[in-house]
Amino acid sequence: MKKRKITYSLSARQKRQLKQQEQQGEKQEQSEDVAPAEVIGKRKPSYPLIICITAVALAVVLIFLAIFIPIWSREKVNHDTFLKWKYFNPDDPENPYSDTNPNPNPAPNPIATVTLTGEDEDAFKAIFGEKEVEITLEIFMDDAPYAGMNFMYLAESGFYDGTIIHDVYRGKAAMNGFTQSKNSSGRAKEATFIRNLKGFVESNVSTWNNAGYKLGYRLKVENDRSIANTSQSQLGYLLMVAGNSSNYSTSTSFILTTDDSPVYNYGDGSTSLSNQLSWLGRATNDESLNILRKLNGVEVTANGKSYVPNTTIRIESIKTNLSKERKKYLLNNFESLIAGGKETALRNVAYNESYYNFKD
Secondary structure (H helix, E strand, O other), X not given: OXXXXXXXXXXXXXXXXXXXXXXXXXXXXXXXXXXXXXXXXXXXXXXXXXXXXXXXXXXXXXXXXXXXXHHHHOOOOOHHHHHOOOOOOOOOOOOOXXXXXXXXXXXXXXXXXXXXXXXXXXXXXXXXXXXXXXXXXXXXXXXXXXXXXXXXXXXXXXXXXXXXXXXXXXXXXXXXXXXXXXXXXXXXXXXXXHOOOOOEEEOOOOOOOOOOEEEOOOEOOOOOOOHHHOOOOOOOEEEEEOOOOOOOOOOOOEEEEOOOOOOOEEOOOOEEOOOOEEXXXXXXXXXXXXXXXXXXXXXXXXXXXXXXXXXXXXXXXEEEOOOHHHHHHHHHHHXXXXXHHEOOOOOOOOOOHHHHOOOO
């Protein structure tokens, strides 16, 4: 029996559907053939993650720099930094410069700023024109290193803060660390203060108003400049009373010259100090010189062996521009730094005790 051939006839609609199905199948096959790398490359980058990673890396770098840059750039300080101020060679400390081989870039001398105020603001302003004035002084570290270090050490230790200019006479203004004008009260007797300073030793001697402490060092005279023997103006200098032969040497006794031609003696003029002075600094500008001229003209009253200003003039502070590293080194190593400038004899508390007792 002959097999019948069956034919199917598709409608136009069915043909369209079949064609659409075939086309969709081809598209699916093409999408499956695309390489994974190409698909990944078309993805959008994750910007927040990149920013976060960059910020963390930058923070780590900044922390590293903050820790190590100060260490790398910290100034190297030692004894020669002070004792060979002008000739110190930071690149080769073992071979300092000399007069025949000068330092091409010597360290500038330090500057000390003395701030003066008055207990009576109106009276002080009537003299100086301001309620507070500043005297800036260059310290001659090349000519008087021991006197210079001594002054800066006492100043940075606060020894003179709140003390007075206790004697203005014959072109000089003296500052010895006295805190009162009518008695012998002074920093050198304040045990709670002196206890923290170097160079001061305890004493049981009762002749000095039962003071428990006294100065334990005296410094040699550093007078290389010999300015006292010249005809130039001597206004504006900072001097220290020094030397073993001076009864007045305490290593805290400093003088500011307030006239062109001061008379270098104490009291009634019988004690000359011209050969017992270390010239360790001078005012740096005209403003400071003018303040000293005004200080020279204050009205004074004889009080014991001093001529005390009628208007109390106080030293609010004395500060230096030493770097942090140099200041720390000076405060921590003062005794060994001045060892080469010490006199063999200590200051004797029995010397001219009457000088330190003001009369009422």
